[in-house]
Amino acid sequence: MISITLNIDEKSYGSETPVLGSLRGQIKPGKITAIVGPSGCGKSTLLNMIAGLENSQKGEIGFSNVSEEKPRVGYIFQSPRLMPWLTAEENLELIAGKNNPAIQETLSAMGILDKLDSYPAQLSGGMQRRVSIARAFVYDPELLLLDEPFTSLDAPTADQLRLQLIALWQRQQSTMVFVTHDLREAISLADEIWFLSRPPTEVIHTLSISQPPKRLLSDIQGIQEIDRIASSLLQQHPKLLSGIAHH
Numbered sequence: 105m106i107s108i109t110l111n112i113d114e115k116s117y118g119s120e121t122p123v124l125g126s127l128r129g130q131i132k133p134g135k136i137t138a139i140v141g142p143s144g145c146g147k148s149t150l151l152n153m154i155a156g157l158e159n160s161q162k163g164e165i166g167f168s169n170v171s172e173e174k175p176r177v178g179y180i181f182q183s184p185r186l187m188p189w190l191t192a193e194e195n196l197e198l199i200a201g202k203n204n205p206a207i208q209e210t211l212s213a214m215g216i217l218d219k220l221d222s223y224p225a226q227l228s229g230g231m232q233r234r235v236s237i238a239r240a241f242v243y244d245p246e247l248l249l250l251d252e253p254f255t256s257l258d259a260p261t262a263d264q265l266r267l268q269l270i271a272l273w274q275r276q277q278s279t280m281v282f283v284t285h286d287l288r289e290a291i292s293l294a295d296e297i298w299f300l301s302r303p304p305t306e307v308i309h310t311l312s313i314s315q316p317p318k319r320l321l322s323d324i325q326g327i328q329e330i331d332r333i334a335s336s337l338l339q340q341h342p343k344l345l346s347g348i349a350h351h
């Protein structure tokens with residue numbers, strides 16, 4: 105299982121003031137790390153840098169325990185980004201190759217095996233998300249990156265998708281990093297939460313959470329624990345979610 109060492113000194117776009125400042129830390133192998141921070145602080149930028157889609161400018165991002173030169177990355181974006189001219193099955197074949205049994209397995213795990221031959225335009229928003237999650241898992245990724253994958257879904261659908269995501273993740277135990285601005289979502293899924301400041305962005309607080317195997321969102325006691333952790337954190341650090349550290 106891979107771990108990631110972030111040693112970023114700075115990241116800016118063009119000549120503008122830096123988005124990321126000095127951002128350091130270790131993303132733990134086989135765990136779920138949530139990145140929480142105010143809008144525009146550079147969460148997607150950081151995820152793109154980890155994925156290798158953006159360069160790190162100053163500083164570096166190191167991986168350990170990678171099977172090849174680069175980690176196999178599954179990326180779940182804010183919008184599903186499916187190829188509109190391909191069916192659900194064909195969208196997965198693009199990644200996994202034809203006749204790969206993993207395609208039916210992952211679509212089935214996401215509860216949409218019956219949508220195999222549907223085109224994205226024939227699927228609801230929630231079903232398109234399911235296909236995009238299946239597409240990330242079908243690649244057997246060592247590293248899963250998720251950028252606010254459950255926004256704009258109704259609450260029961262989002263909860264169902266979170267549970268299905270965890271069930272898939274538990275089979276593979278890949279290292280997962282997900283971006284959210286929803287504190288309760290972060291607490292409900294993550295082993296560790298990193299809170300980011302406003303630009304130039306740094307990590308201002310980290311929180312470790314003791315998760316039951318099926319995660320806190322899986323039962324009523326867990327839901328109560330999420331509320332307890334959220335309120336005690338915000339009592340201690342009232343401005344944390346605005347990207348301001350407690351002094």
Ligand SMILES: Nc1ncnc2c1ncn2[C@@H]1O[C@H](COP(=O)(O)OP(=O)(O)OP(=O)(O)O)[C@@H](O)[C@H]1O
Pocket residue numbers: 117123141142143144145146147148149150285
């Ligand atoms: N390709 C780009 N070119 C220029 N500026 C960019 C680019 N991508 C992001 N930015 C800028 O970098 C800053 C951080 O953007 P980013 O999308 O990483 O933040 P975020 O924390 O994910 O935001 P949100 O929570 O609103 O999605 C913003 O000011 C944005 O305008």
